[in-house]
Amino acid sequence: MHPEDLVGCRHRGVLRRAINLNSPTRMRTAYDLEQTVERLSHRISSRARKQEVLASLPKAPRRGDKLIPTRVDIERGDHAVEDTLEAMAAGTRLIVGATLEHGPMAATVDLLVRRDAGFGADPGLAYAPVLISAHSVARAAKKTQRADCLAVPLSGLSLSQGVSVPYRHRAIAKEGQQLAMAHVILEQWGFAAPEVGLIGHVANQQEQCYFFPGAPLRTGLLTALSEPTPTAPSRVRECAVCEFHNHCRAQLLESLDVSLMLPGDRNRAVRERGINTLPELAAEKDSEQSALAEAWMNGEVARRRPLKRWITDTELWGGHEFHMPAHGQMPMVEELRDVVDLDVDMEAHPQRGTFLWGTFDGSSYVGFGDFSAHGDEGAHVAEFWAWLQARRASADAHGRRLRVWVYAAQGENYWLRTYAQRFGGREYTLDDGRVVLMPRKEEVDALIESDAWCDLFRLVKKALAGTGSLGLKSVAPLAGFTFSQEGVDGKAAVDLFEQAIGLDSRGRLAARRTLERYNADDCVATSHVRAWLRAGAPGINGL
Secondary structure (H helix, E strand, C coil): CCHHHHCCCHHHHHHHHHCCCCCCCCCCCCCCHHHHHHHHHHHHHHHHHHHHHHHCCCCCCCCCCCCCCCEEECCCCCCHHHHHHHHHHCCCCEEECCEEEECCEEEECCEEEECCCCCCCCCCCCEEEEEEEEEECEEECCCHHHCCEEEEEHHHCCCCCCEEECEEECCCHHHHHHHHHHHHHHHHHCCECCEEEEEEECCCCCCEEEEEECCCHHHHHHHHHHCCCCCCCCCCHHHHHCCCHHHHHHHHHHHCEHHHCCCHHHHHHHHHCCCCEHHHHHCCCCCHHHHHHHHHHCCCCEEECCHHHCCCCHHHHCCCCCCCCCCCCCCCCCHHHHEEEEEEEEEEECCCEEEEEEEECCCCEEEEECCCCCCCCCHHHHHHHHHHHHHHHHHHHCCCEEEEEECCCHHHHHHHHHHHHHHCCCEEECCCCCEEECCCHHHHHHHHCCCCEEEHHHHHHHHEEECCCCCHHHHHHHHCCCCCCCCCCHHHHHHHHHHHCCCCHHHHHHHHHHHHHHHHHHHHHHHHHHHHHHCCCCCCCEC
16 A cells, blocks of 8 residues: 555545556546646656755765765665665665555655664664655744744755754645655654654745654544545546546546535535435535535536625725615715725746736736746835835825735735745846835735735635635636636646746747736736626526
C-alpha cells in the first residue's frame, strides 16, 4: 500500500488492481491536447525544481560544522529498498530518493535526512523523511504555542538541528500521508527521528527545510487506513484527471449518485442517512439540499435564497441602510449616487508573485503589470496602490464613499500584505518619471479591514445556494456576462505568464494580451454580478 492509495479516490486503486493497465484495451479518459501539455509541463517544472533543491544540498561542512555531509542517491528498481537500508546502516547523512517498505506499507521520499549528531554507523541513527513541495509549507502561527517548526537552510541539511521559528507547518493531504507512512516505517526499522520535513515556499522567507513533529501525522494515517475499500465510484476532485473518469461517470449518471452534486466528504452525512442518489435527496423536500438536488437534475447552477436573508446587507449598498423601493423602481438609486465602485482582480505566479493587478471603474479597465524577465520587485504593486489611493482621495474630496470590490479576496489580501512586508516604504521611479511608494503593512491592513474593501464572494454565498461551484466563472453568466477568453483559468494564466516573459517575441505579446483580456473580464464580471445582486438576482429560481 502506497500513500497515494489513501488520498482522494480509493476506488481508482481498486480499478487499477482489477485490470491489466498494460493492456491496449484499458480504459482511458479523453484527455485533450491542452490537458496533456499542462500535465507534462507540471511534471517538467516539478522535476526541475527538485533538481535545483538537490543541487543546493551541502557538499562540504560550513565554517564551524563538526559534521561532514555524505550523500547517496538511490536508483529506482528492485533493489531500491535494500540500497536505502545499506545507506542508512552506513550512517549516510543525506539519502536522495529513498524507498521504504514494511509489511503492506511502502513509501518513497525525496530525502532522508540524518538528524542525530553521530558519526558513521552510530547506534543512535535517526532519520527524518523530507519532501520537496510545490506548495506553501508553513505560515506564521497565530499563537506562539501553535508554532511547531524548526528551520534549517538547505546548505545546513543534516549538519544542523535548526532553529525554532514562529511558524506552523502546512502539508497537503498526499504529502501528509506520505510523510506519515515513511515516519511509521522508519519507526518499525528503528531509525526514526522525531521529526519529518518539508522544503517549499513560505512568505517572505528564503527556501529552507521546515521540520515538525511526525507523531501527530499518525492520526490521519490511521483514519485513512480504517476507511473501508469502496465497491462503487463516488465523485471526488481528482475525477477530472483520472484515467477511469468516463467509466465511473457513466455509472454515476446512470444512478444519479449524490456525489455528482456533493463530491468528496460533502456527501458523508447524507449517505449516513441512507441516501445515495439525487432523486432520494430531492424527495425529502424539507431542506435546502433537497431543493438543490432537484435543481441539479434540472441543470440549474444555483438557486436564490430568500431576499430578506441578504438583500438588506449594508455592504451591498455602500454602507447605506436598505429600504424597499416603490413598485417597479430600482432599489437604492439615490443612496448609490454617493458610492464609487471599483472592481479589482489580481493574477499571480506561485514562484514569481503577482504579475498583473487589474481595475475597472464602471467604464474603463486599467491594468498594472510586471512582464519583465526577472521581476520589478513590486513596482507594479506600488503603482496600483498609488492609483487606488488617488481614487480614494478623489472620492473623499467629493464627499463620496469608495468601495473596492474583489471576488474571493484571500489572494489579493495575501499578496498585498506580502509585498508590504517585503518592500514597505520603498520608493520606485516609473518609466514616465513618477515616483510611487510601496505601502507599509499597517496601511494595507487598514484598507483590508475597512468598509472600503469588499469581498463580493461573501455576498454571493449569502444570496445563492449552488449546485456546484459559486466561483466567478459560474455565477457571472447568471448575471448575463459572457467571458471572452474561453478555456483560460488560474492554471492557464500561470502558463501564459511564463510565455509572456519567454524568448519568443510574438508569443510574448500574444500571451500578455490574452492575460490582460482575461483579467479585464474578471474585473468587469465582478461589476456585473454586483449589479445583478442589487437588482435582486433575477432570472433564477428561488429555493
